[in-house]
Amino acid sequence: VDPQQRERPAAPEPLAYGVFCGEGSSPRLGMRYGERVIDLLRFAECSLLDGVPEASRVFAAPRLNDFMELGPSAWSACLDGVQSAIDDDDDAIWTSSIPLDEVTLLRPFDVGDFVDFYASKHHAGTASKLLRPGSEIPECWPYLPLGYHSRGGNIVVSGEPVHRPWGQFLPKGAVRPVYGETQSLDFELELGFVVGVPSDGSPVRPADALAHVFGLVLLNDWSARDIQVFESRPLGPFLGKAFATSIAPWVVPVELLVDLRVPAGVQDPAPLDHLLVDIEAHVFDLPLEAAIRSSSMEVPDLVCQTNARHLYWSVEQQIAHLTSGGARLRTGDLLGSGTISGPDRLSRACMLEITDHGATPLVLSDGTSRTYVQDGDEVVIRGHGLGTLQSLVVAATRVPASSTSRDR
């Protein structure tokens, strides 16, 4: 390794896990260290990683799931091993790592069940009014961290383009739906919690919930509002949310973020006993932001500045609620927080809220305006320590079935 490259990152982001593919190497596990990625397979070969059983198998897998299944002692052993080598300036850190710009980052894990919650009260209040004029925050909302299952099979990683989806919706004033490209493609800035430790169907108490979490990842829950509104009564969002959900390539171990936990706000009404945390509910003090760059812009415009501490329902309460009726957790399950909007206008974390469902268009620095996201826009989400999640929106290129069959 060139000595010039051998510089410790000045203010390093926390270590984080990902899956990468280097030139001529198969996809495998890596750990982010500054602007480099440590090839864990090579690291385990040239350094001691006691406590990670079957390292040559789990690190050679193209997904984190096998490693996550080893459980918390193996996770800690891996982190400790890498951290010690960094502290000792061990050669293994440098001989087993590659500059980030020489690798491709892949989706870090295979997703089992994907639950998306609705844990920001600011978002739930505003979104209810905007999507369904006249409706208020749902009556059950104050009593439980409301959520729904979404599509685990359509989780993509930062850098993968997102195609504008087709779907059925009611054009304004129409009485019959059309099948066409969505006219209201939205992003939603969220945090994803990745389940590492499974559960057997017994309720998980809030105090024990974080022990099931492997790590945190930035998440963008793409939404087609017109499709969502048409389909969602009474069974909830379906295809309006199922075409793509983007995640960042880095999963940050929850143990590296525990110092960022702060007490959540007061919950009124008080949750029922099984959702009460022993001391108090905690949220993460994690600054988050979203930006949009049109194809004519060099630098993205900041459109949202928020913080994970604005969430009303903590992840512990989300897990306690999810498991309160017998639902089992599997390694690889993904729990989205829901849109993390805060109390002020700049903290609105999706276009639905930013533009008041199109009534207050957003003007970008290139002079163009937006009611929703346009083709050619890049949506960039950043989170303190969590890296960057960027996705280019591309035109719907798919030939819908109707055009094909019409030709025959």
Next chain:
Amino acid sequence: VDPQQRERPAAPEPLAYGVFCGEGSSPRLGMRYGERVIDLLRFAECSLLDGVPEASRVFAAPRLNDFMELGPSAWSACLDGVQSAIDDDDDAIWTSSIPLDEVTLLRPFDVGDFVDFYASKHHAGTASKLLRPGSEIPECWPYLPLGYHSRGGNIVVSGEPVHRPWGQFLPKGAVRPVYGETQSLDFELELGFVVGVPSDGSPVRPADALAHVFGLVLLNDWSARDIQVFESRPLGPFLGKAFATSIAPWVVPVELLVDLRVPAGVQDPAPLDHLLVDIEAHVFDLPLEAAIRSSSMEVPDLVCQTNARHLYWSVEQQIAHLTSGGARLRTGDLLGSGTISGPDRLSRACMLEITDHGATPLVLSDGTSRTYVQDGDEVVIRGHGLGTLQSLVVAATRVPASSTSRDR
């Protein structure tokens, strides 16, 4: 093999795939043949199964997924190989098979995304009115096969007991919810379609949809109506459906059931082009029934007699709709039809409809009555050629978190 056991089944059910565990043998793939299960690993060793690559790997797996990933040519090769051996009265059939009563049948596949549709118009109409007095069939229902994602991680197999779930609901007249045992535990008689061939996010045309299906399985989508009603606006059913979904142990290859396809009823309004089948929509002429046996009864009472031909939306249309916006199919995805109620009273296929949400209790032959399913009841679902799906409902034994924390 005892020659007495070597009798061909008189009116055999179709061959079907499952996962079994024999005495001293690890879980592996089997094929139902009458009252026996053919150990496919042993069969492949003593007979020719050209066209099933890596037979020793995929047949030794504790789930069908690896075999399903091989694709339709391998599926046909396996069926053809077994059928030829049966036709030739090949010794391999007998030397590689075991009586069914000597094995344990396991959940046949790992479930990716589980979508539950709402494809019976009879059910959608009745259920809407009963669950939400004053509401009609949803406005979008006539235009698309409505569905929602449910929990793949809580799919259990026939024979596994189902625990009455806890959850939050509003007791009658109350203004605040309680967290308690559901008072309205229901079954739902459904068909499950198992995805074998994945898709890449392009829309699948109805005419091509069945080619993605590996097989059919009986399905019971357990529902806690009080929990479901409290939580489901606006995000749809969540924990009221996530505690358990039971499936039969046998997945019947779709190619063995194509002769049962019959034209579906007229669809009015006509579906949009992308949901139109070239000729016409097809459904399966599959008689189905549900029965309940209380702990004091010997024989279960028939409570529902219906037929899969009563479905309004065909599985081809379900798949075409699901993929119409970019959702990808993965091997192991499960598509539930929704409750298969028919036009007459006996064809109502869940307790919600059978008892009019409790208003018309069901009287069993032991003299007891039911508004919903009680602890100790066994729910038995049978389908022509699909085997039996039986589940015992047991009391909620879990200690809810609140009781625990109160003691400390």
